[in-house]
Amino acid sequence: MVGKILETQEIGSFRKPEYLSRKFHTGSESEVEPLKERATIETLQLFKKAGLENIGVGGEMFRWEMYEHFAQYITGLKFYGMVRSFDNRYYKKGSIVSELRRTSSLHGDELDFLLRNSKGEIKLPITGPYTMMDWSFNEHYRDRDEVAVAFGRILNEEIRDLKKRWDAARPGEKFQVQIDEPATTTHPAEMDTVVESINRSVEGIGGAEFSLHVCYSKDYRVLYDRVPEMKLQGLNLEYANRDKLVTGTGDSDRPGYNDIRYFAETEDRKFLGVGVTDVHIDEIEPVSVIEDRIKYVLGIIDDPERIKINPDCGLRTRSREIGYEKLRNMVIARDNVAGKL
């Protein structure tokens, strides 16, 4: 149970200010670190101004990209070059050439900074083990399952490390981690591996709230079926991208959210963070459309404490101005709906 109704949250990334993105890879450490800190503070302020309740880590200003960042802090990965994703867009895809080991904390510096500079609720996004496996070449381990579990072991070490820092600074307060797994449903036949590696990541860590973020899945039912087996408290999913930009609360008005009824049929009572604004379009959805999206979801899950409200995914692909407007409309819509409950 969440305890709050329709809590608003962000999902992770936000567009970096020009002064940071320009220097991120070219500047020296002493030059870039203060820029990361400045950008984090500015983004946290922007999230607060938009009215978000959970302000996360301030848009992931300490990280360039979810795979690359993780890879920087482990040994056993080798980079031969860039691999194309689509058109002229490329990403760094590492090859696992020996046993994977964590060399130092992936997010310790970011969390330490946030603990010193932020008082709000924080949800830490961390790239999940299945996605790290799926986005790597494997030259070392026996099979994909073994790779995913190896990444899960690293994640478990990392989360324990972060929790120690959290407990020292904020004893008794809720420690929240969001495991980002965009690759989760890419291979439906590997859902056993998904469940096993996620559970390995959180194994033995008490006093924390774990959520799973998945986006752009062809079919969430593959995931919903396995949700009860995952040692998590909730899911944060993308839906707006597959929805219509019209008002209305009928099934045909809200095609993007229809399959939430399958989630509602699962046995356990995990919360659902619902994506209500599309991060892939510049169009700022009107408050009325977002309101109807929320109302439609409440028609399926009649428990506003089990629902959180968020963008589909990180907003780093939009400008900071558009990102802010999208968050602001999301908060207004949420307040309008919550006010009438």
Place this chain on the structure above:
Amino acid sequence: MEIETLIYGIYPKSEELRRSISKYEREKIGTPEIVKEFEKEKNELIERFSSSGISYFSDPVLNWYDIFRPFSLMFTGFELGQLTRYKETNTFYRLPVVHDVGDNTIRYDRLLEGKENPPADLFSSSTANGHLAFFPGVHSFYAMSDIRRNISEAEFSAFVVKNYMQIMKRYGMRGAVIFDPVEYGDASLSPLNPLIEKYPVYLVTTGKLSKKNVAGLNGDLASIISDQMPGNIKVASEYSRVPGIKAIDARNTLMESAEDLKHRVSRIGEDAHVDRIIVANSESFDFLPRQIADRKVAVMAELGE
């Protein structure tokens, strides 16, 4: 056992070409410059494949953003749809949206417009031995498209093959690789007959192959190259002049050893009672960093020696 080699699909671009495309996208260089760079790199690759002894190779199609993109742009009645995941990978293609298959006019000029795909010709005009055209298989093209009207697979296939024939003629190609990334199931390959009757066709299949797929062919294919699954090589050897196997993994950076491969491929050939066999990559090499693709090609060249 005679081992031949075949490379097909989109080849990864060099770092320099990748940077040039970025410059083109930012309008720092113009169409003539980028077309020239594509041609230069394509010709270098063709020369390298040819001189290193690769038996057959499709055009490196460096300028294709995905295997359907040029055809969605050029074919009348087709357009580009949304970005869609390519099978179970982290790579995406633009979904072909098919409205009509009635007009076989091909709009070649759209390849040089530079919209939605960098400008360059479909294939190089190279006359090097082994140089082949490259096309997506009609079965996969249909399965991986958004077919808007009530167009049957048979109508679609006949239309697309007719266009492929026109393209072969226009570019003076002497043979073609046809790649089907989708398994056939019960589908028949007979729509390919007009092409097979006129040109040597090297067909690269995916998954299980059955006699049902190939029984309607009027004549032999130059080769059927299949995944290493029970029964595939038997069908391939009965219905093509030289059977082939996908033995070079284009989805992993782990390097194959030429010696091990020679032994393994020879054993497969002996078991299938054939004296010639073709070894090919499992997918477009574009799934790998360029450096690794080049090394895998070198292994293939050793195999053919």
